Amino acid sequence: MKPISRVMIAIAALALLALLIVPIWRIDLQAPQYPEGLFIQIYADHFAGDVEKINGLNHYIGMATIHDEMFPEFIYLPRVLIALAAFGVLAALWGKRRGLFAGLITLSAFGLWALYDMYKWGYSYGHELDPRAAIKVEGQAYQPPLIGHKQLLNFDAWSTPDTGGWVLFGVMGLLAGVYFLELRRKKPAKPATA
Amino acid sequence: MKRPLLVTGTTLGLIAGAFLLMNSLPGCRPSRTTKSVVTGDAAARVYVKPGTHDEFYNLVSGGFSGQLAVYGLPSGRLLREVPVLSVDPESGYGYSEETKGMLTTSQGFIPWDDTHHPELSQTNGIPDGKWCFINGNNTPRIAQVDLGTFRTINIIEIPNSAGNHSSPFTTGNSEYVVAGTRFSVPMGDDASRDVPIKTYKQNFKGNVSFIHPDPETGKMSIAFQITTPGVNFDLSHAGKGPSEGWFFFSCYNTEQAYSLLEVNASQRDKDFIMAVNWKLAEQLAKDGKGKRVPGRHFSNHWNERTHSSETTVYEDVLQLDPKDHPGLLYFMPCPKSPHGCDVDPTGRFIVGSGKLAALVPVFSFEKMQAAIAEKDFEGDFAGIPVLKYESVLHGEVKKPGLGPLHTEFDDKGNAYTSFFVSSEIVKWNVESVGVLDRVPTYYSIGHLCIPGGDSQKPWGKYVIAYNKITKDRYLPTGPELAQSAQLYSIEGDKMELLLDFPTTGEPHYAQAIPADLVKPREVKFFKIEENEHPYVAKGEKDTKIERRGKEVHVWMTTIRSHFAPDNIEGVKLGDEVYFHVTNLEQDWDVPHGFAIKGAANAELLLMPGETQTLKWIPTRVGVTPMYCTDFCSALHQEMQGYVRVSPANSTVPLTALTVSVDAEM
Numbered sequence: 001m002k003p004i005s006r007v008m009i010a011i012a013a014l015a016l017l018a019l020l021i022v023p024i025w026r027i028d029l030q031a032p033q034y035p036e037g038l039f040i041q042i043y044a045d046h047f048a049g050d051v052e053k054i055n056g057l058n059h060y061i062g063m064a065t066i067h068d069e070m071f072p073e074f075i076y077l078p079r080v081l082i083a084l085a086a087f088g089v090l091a092a093l094w095g096k097r098r099g100l101f102a103g104l105i106t107l108s109a110f111g112l113w114a115l116y117d118m119y120k121w122g123y124s125y126g127h128e129l130d131p132r133a134a135i136k137v138e139g140q141a142y143q144p145p146l147i148g149h150k151q152l153l154n155f156d157a158w159s160t161p162d163t164g165g166w167v168l169f170g171v172m173g174l175l176a177g178v179y180f181l182e183l184r185r186k187k188p189a190k191p192a193t194a
Numbered sequence: 195m196k197r198p199l200l201v202t203g204t205t206l207g208l209i210a211g212a213f214l215l216m217n218s219l220p221g222c223r224p225s226r227t228t229k230s231v232v233t234g235d236a237a238a239r240v241y242v243k244p245g246t247h248d249e250f251y252n253l254v255s256g257g258f259s260g261q262l263a264v265y266g267l268p269s270g271r272l273l274r275e276v277p278v279l280s281v282d283p284e285s286g287y288g289y290s291e292e293t294k295g296m297l298t299t300s301q302g303f304i305p306w307d308d309t310h311h312p313e314l315s316q317t318n319g320i321p322d323g324k325w326c327f328i329n330g331n332n333t334p335r336i337a338q339v340d341l342g343t344f345r346t347i348n349i350i351e352i353p354n355s356a357g358n359h360s361s362p363f364t365t366g367n368s369e370y371v372v373a374g375t376r377f378s379v380p381m382g383d384d385a386s387r388d389v390p391i392k393t394y395k396q397n398f399k400g401n402v403s404f405i406h407p408d409p410e411t412g413k414m415s416i417a418f419q420i421t422t423p424g425v426n427f428d429l430s431h432a433g434k435g436p437s438e439g440w441f442f443f444s445c446y447n448t449e450q451a452y453s454l455l456e457v458n459a460s461q462r463d464k465d466f467i468m469a470v471n472w473k474l475a476e477q478l479a480k481d482g483k484g485k486r487v488p489g490r491h492f493s494n495h496w497n498e499r500t501h502s503s504e505t506t507v508y509e510d511v512l513q514l515d516p517k518d519h520p521g522l523l524y525f526m527p528c529p530k531s532p533h534g535c536d537v538d539p540t541g542r543f544i545v546g547s548g549k550l551a552a553l554v555p556v557f558s559f560e561k562m563q564a565a566i567a568e569k570d571f572e573g574d575f576a577g578i579p580v581l582k583y584e585s586v587l588h589g590e591v592k593k594p595g596l597g598p599l600h601t602e603f604d605d606k607g608n609a610y611t612s613f614f615v616s617s618e619i620v621k622w623n624v625e626s627v628g629v630l631d632r633v634p635t636y637y638s639i640g641h642l643c644i645p646g647g648d649s650q651k652p653w654g655k656y657v658i659a660y661n662k663i664t665k666d667r668y669l670p671t672g673p674e675l676a677q678s679a680q681l682y683s684i685e686g687d688k689m690e691l692l693l694d695f696p697t698t699g700e701p702h703y704a705q706a707i708p709a710d711l712v713k714p715r716e717v718k719f720f721k722i723e724e725n726e727h728p729y730v731a732k733g734e735k736d737t738k739i740e741r742r743g744k745e746v747h748v749w750m751t752t753i754r755s756h757f758a759p760d761n762i763e764g765v766k767l768g769d770e771v772y773f774h775v776t777n778l779e780q781d782w783d784v785p786h787g788f789a790i791k792g793a794a795n796a797e798l799l800l801m802p803g804e805t806q807t808l809k810w811i812p813t814r815v816g817v818t819p820m821y822c823t824d825f826c827s828a829l830h831q832e833m834q835g836y837v838r839v840s841p842a843n844s845t846v847p848l849t850a851l852t853v854s855v856d857a858e859m
Binding site for chain 1: 753754779780781782827828829832
């Protein structure tokens with residue numbers, strides 16, 4: 001690969017480390033009684049935002065309360081991110097297209113797994129309700145949207161990537177771009193005979 | 195026969211003509227309706243759209259309500275009434291075990307006072323939005339309200355004082371707030387205080403106190419008192435700019451009358467403005483020149499961590515006698531029982547308003563300094579030098595109106611004086627002392643207020659009149675009518691009436707400040723992890739009940755929407771039950787209330803993260819309900835509980851439970 005491509009891969013890989021400090025995802029809630037809004041930010045290793053306030057509200061509808069300790073993800077996610085970054089740096093050093101391809105696949109797999117994991121937690125929080133809850137609405141589940149907007153009783157909920165999410169998408173885009181350019185660059189060198 | 199008929203007809207015709215004329219021509223009879231003086235767009239200029247905020251906070255004294263009311267300007271909407279020097283059953287202020295101490299003095303618990311003059315704390319002569327001081331007129335005290343919580347956080351009692359009226363005006367960096375005796379009284383030990391009233395001249399003394407608020411906590415202590423001849427002190431203001439370091443007090447009753455003052459204290463042509471060199475006094479106090487004299491007094495502080503009051507008791511006070519320290523006090527003659535004593539924003543001029551005077555004198559600080567340097571005295575009053583009126587006068591506002599009371603200032607060199615008797619505000623130029631404009635007030639204005647209008651930086655957009663009489667201005671409500679304020683625009687050359695708005699209590703002085711200086715300070719709730727109340731329960735697991743002889747203590751919590759515990763048994767007749775209630779909520783605007791049937795005191799209204807204690811003495815056997823009084827959530831009406839009270843000899847064990855459905859099944 002061209003040196004510039006290898007530098008780009010290294011930068012992309014190191015950019016992943018930003019996910020250790022910046023919020024990756026956020027969920028915003030708004031209701032008539034909360035004109036200022038409530039929000040939760042998901043970091044690699046903890047939640048931030050109005051977690052306690054939301055926990056206080058959840059008991060009406062029987063949703064479980066949210067605590068950092070309940071998520072094993074918060075322990076291994078930072079390690080996975082460091083491993084991914086290391087993988088990327090190694091791929092850059094190695095300088096083979098195969099390495100970049102493998103990195104791209106791993107990162108995409110990680111992204112898909114992260115979305116699935118979030119969906120799974122959202123599903124269980126939204127569906128596994130305390131049968132003694134004060135407010136029961138027939139057929140109503142409180143699963144937050146995976147991405148985008150959803151109405152949950154008096155709350156409007158939005159789920160969107162935060163800084164870290166955008167960095168992740170950016171890294172994936174950058175790697176895909178580099179891979180694409182590398183593919184094109186090689187083509188004229190090898191005349192199309194097939 | 196015809197002539198009498200003609201005469202009668204003509205006479206009747208003339209009378210009828212005169213009657214018609216009288217009733218049709220304007221000005222021939224008194225008009226029965228108040229002339230409307232509002233201009234066309236007044237409504238739009240005071241309209242604050244729903245959901246938007248006012249531009250100014252207006253902090254208005256409650257007078258005989260003893261509280262401080264908070265309004266928004268220009269809308270005149272009442273935002274809150276802050277409990278200060280009177281009890282407030284709706285919040286439990288003065289009733290909860292923690293707040294009782296705030297209203298306790300050397301004379302015991304005092305549930306009521308009369309608040310007159312709010313004064314914002316200042317930094318570099320400009321209101322800083324940190325605190326608002328206010329005086330207790332009846333039982334001499336100064337209170338301090340924190341503008342982050344809009345709660346009273348300090349109250350200090352003023353010893354050797356009677357009637358704390360000329361208070362609590364501040365120096366430019368709130369180094370001191372002052373208190374002057376309205377009534378002079380005999381001071382000292384019991385024997386020197388137990389004297390015939392007619393010995394006023396020999397035995398009665400006045401004094402002015404300089405109180406130092408701690409810059410961090412606001413805790414107040416009396417730095418020094420200056421004793422004065424026996425007169426009545428009325429109002430005061432600090433010097434600023436060139437006059438920084440001086441304080442000015444109006445005084446009346448230099449006749450030293452002790453009975454029928456309305457006549458006996460109105461005899462002299464001139465009373466005084468007293469000038470105090472407080473920088474000198476401060477130095478004297480520092481050099482140990484004062485004398486500690488008896489003067490037991492309480493200084494009460496509200497600790498936001500323990501959610502409780504803390505009292506410091508002082509046994510004496512440092513006094514300075516001006517006889518021993520020449521240069522401390524000077525008198526400037528001021529016509530006819532001066533009331534308002536106001537210093538303009540440049541600090542060069544002092545305005546005295548003689549209640550019975552036909553003019554308003556403006557004194558020059560520069561001339562006063564020159565006169566002092568040249569010892570240009572006309573004599574002395576009880577040993578204090580009296581300066582010559584003409585030597586210290588800058589000018590007189592001629593024919594200003596009747597009954598001048600108070601003056602505030604704008605940022606363009608103009609003064610606005612209230613006239614009680616002629617019921618108007620008169621605008622005049624400080625430099626030229628010429629009258630520029632006048633508007634009527636409805637009716638009989640007392641104080642007036644311009645945002646920052648007694649500081650070095652007025653925000654000259656509005657002047658607000660606080661009236662003493664309302665008569666027909668509002669829907670009548672029996673013999674006791676609404677109290678009233680009126681908002682005028684002073685942006686143009688002419689003052690324009692924009693709005694009438696009713697007020698709580700009786701408004702005296704007021705302060706106004708741009709909302710932007712206050713809003714960023716607002717506390718939304720108290721952090722539960724910082725709660726250091728000795729009986730806090732930081733979670734439901736900490737709730738419990740304990741008997742200590744006849745005392746039963748309940749550690750209780752509130753959260754939407756239940757009490758823990760909510761079933762209490764084992765209380766007996768003759769017990770005193772202390773409910774220590776902690777509001778566990780940690781969000782803005784989620785208070786809970788706590789009320790129990792038959793409580794002889796009040797309720798508790800608990801802000802998030804706060805702990806307060808209600809004492810309850812059951813008077814009959816049975817099951818007593820308790821409930822939350824603040825509509826806290828959709829399940830507020832479910833927020834309730836029971837206390838079982840058994841006879842004194844009962845053996846029911848003491849229990850406190852919250853019973854869940856599972857446990858019942």
